[in-house]
Amino acid sequence: MQQVAAPVAHERLAAVRREIEAACREAGRDPHAVELIAVSKTFGAEAIEPVIAAGQRVFGENRVQEAKAKWPALREKYPGIELHLIGPLQSNKVRDAVQLFDAIHTVDRPSLCAALAKEFARQPRRPRLFVEVNTGAEPQKAGVLPEAADDFLRACREEYGLAIEGLMCIPPQDEPPAPHFALLAKIAARNGLRFLSMGMSADFATAIRFGATHVRVGTAIFGARAAGRGNH
Numbered sequence: 001m002q003q004v005a006a007p008v009a010h011e012r013l014a015a016v017r018r019e020i021e022a023a024c025r026e027a028g029r030d031p032h033a034v035e036l037i038a039v040s041k042t043f044g045a046e047a048i049e050p051v052i053a054a055g056q057r058v059f060g061e062n063r064v065q066e067a068k069a070k071w072p073a074l075r076e077k078y079p080g081i082e083l084h085l086i087g088p089l090q091s092n093k094v095r096d097a098v099q100l101f102d103a104i105h106t107v108d109r110p111s112l113c114a115a116l117a118k119e120f121a122r123q124p125r126r127p128r129l130f131v132e133v134n135t136g137a138e139p140q141k142a143g144v145l146p147e148a149a150d151d152f153l154r155a156c157r158e159e160y161g162l163a164i165e166g167l168m169c170i171p172p173q174d175e176p177p178a179p180h181f182a183l184l185a186k187i188a189a190r191n192g193l194r195f196l197s198m199g200m201s202a203d204f205a206t207a208i209r210f211g212a213t214h215v216r217v218g219t220a221i222f223g224a225r226a227a228g229r230g231n232h
């Protein structure tokens, strides 16, 4: 019996890439200025390998433990993988995170800055750092409040010696994302930051219009995740 043909990973990936290119064209931006992060949280190697085979090298995970279990073996097998942490980082997981990840998108509090600075004094790896901003000021969500962002960024630099390169946000689910993307871009511009990590499966084209340099796309590439897993 033939299996029912689900859209395969490389077709989904190609469709997302085409949409990124179209959004860049419309916005008058260079498509190479937008990095696609394929968010592989909750998916195992058997789902990830076809996406690597289709040419994708940049992946995002939201849990340090899960990434630690999955990625070292995949990295041995496929050179050139770049891994981004897009979920909350507990201070006691900082050592693992610095060893595993090439970028951390969720710097959001002084105690985490202190833990990162301490770890950087011990090992040479320097993941690229983004500060998460809670643009919707949602009480249940991580991230610094928009009005506290400038001071926090200054503290990262001056008190902890951390080179922050960008900002990240996750807009509230029940609101149009555009004002949140615009706010993040404004905070980045006035602080001289180059990178904007914003836009997920439902809204990455909008995010690109507002200057996203990193879009974090899971469902549109891997399909739906099992309910309740990996969703914040």
Ligand SMILES: *Cc1c(COP(=O)(O)O)cnc(C)c1O
Pocket: 039, 041, 062, 086, 087, 170, 200, 201, 202, 216, 217, 218, 219, 220, 230, 231, 232
């Ligand atoms: C899961 C997740 C994504 C990807 O979401 P999709 O809607 O599946 O594209 C992006 N960013 C963060 C922070 C996530 O946790």
